[in-house]
Amino acid sequence: MNKSEFLSHLYSHLSVLPPEERDELMEDYENHFAFAEQNGKSESDVVRELGDPAELAKEAIGERNVHPPDPVYWMNPEHFSAPATELTDSRSQNGFTKAMIYTGLFFLNLIVIPLLLSCWASAVSIAVGAFAGLISPLALGLEFIMKGSIQPIQGFASIILVGIGILLMILARYIFKLLVRGSMSYWKWNHQLAKGVQVNEQ
Numbered sequence: 001m002n003k004s005e006f007l008s009h010l011y012s013h014l015s016v017l018p019p020e021e022r023d024e025l026m027e028d029y030e031n032h033f034a035f036a037e038q039n040g041k042s043e044s045d046v047v048r049e050l051g052d053p054a055e056l057a058k059e060a061i062g063e064r065n066v067h068p069p070d071p072v073y074w075m076n077p078e079h080f081s082a083p084a085t086e087l088t089d090s091r092s093q094n095g096f097t098k099a100m101i102y103t104g105l106f107f108l109n110l111i112v113i114p115l116l117l118s119c120w121a122s123a124v125s126i127a128v129g130a131f132a133g134l135i136s137p138l139a140l141g142l143e144f145i146m147k148g149s150i151q152p153i154q155g156f157a158s159i160i161l162v163g164i165g166i167l168l169m170i171l172a173r174y175i176f177k178l179l180v181r182g183s184m185s186y187w188k189w190n191h192q193l194a195k196g197v198q199v200n201e202q
Helices: 003-013 019-038 043-050 053-061 077-134 136-147 152-201
Strands: none
Touching (some): 003 019, 003 043, 003 053, 077 136, 077 152
């Protein structure tokens, strides 16, 4: 039994379910086939792993107080055209949904990515300010070497700048951690969403 035969048998046994639930289950199994094929499995391997479509349909129907009618087999051309038509309509709706997801991601990234870049630029500015404050005693030392003397207020200002530099360095470290974590999470979310759409397309 190949993929088309399996899905046709399964569709006929799920005919007692509401159309929305039946189409959702059929789409799940189609995605299962697509994912398995991406991992190098053949249609026959997937069919063998899934088992009898009739048993799968019974499990899906579960405790519903409905009795499945006689199955409609794929060999019957009068009944096979109906599921194929409904599956085509479902795929058309999925195509529209995928297009909306990609469009939404595009406009969302137009807003989020510049904001992330601005946050990174601010964090770099804070880190530069912290570094400048920490090395202020070196600048004061160079001035002492060149001029031979420094003003007491300069030494006091250098101490204050070092303190500010330490505080800014702690702040910059915390901000960098948040930015790395947030940027990675946002990238993974984009990647997973796009990957999910690509799997559904196959």
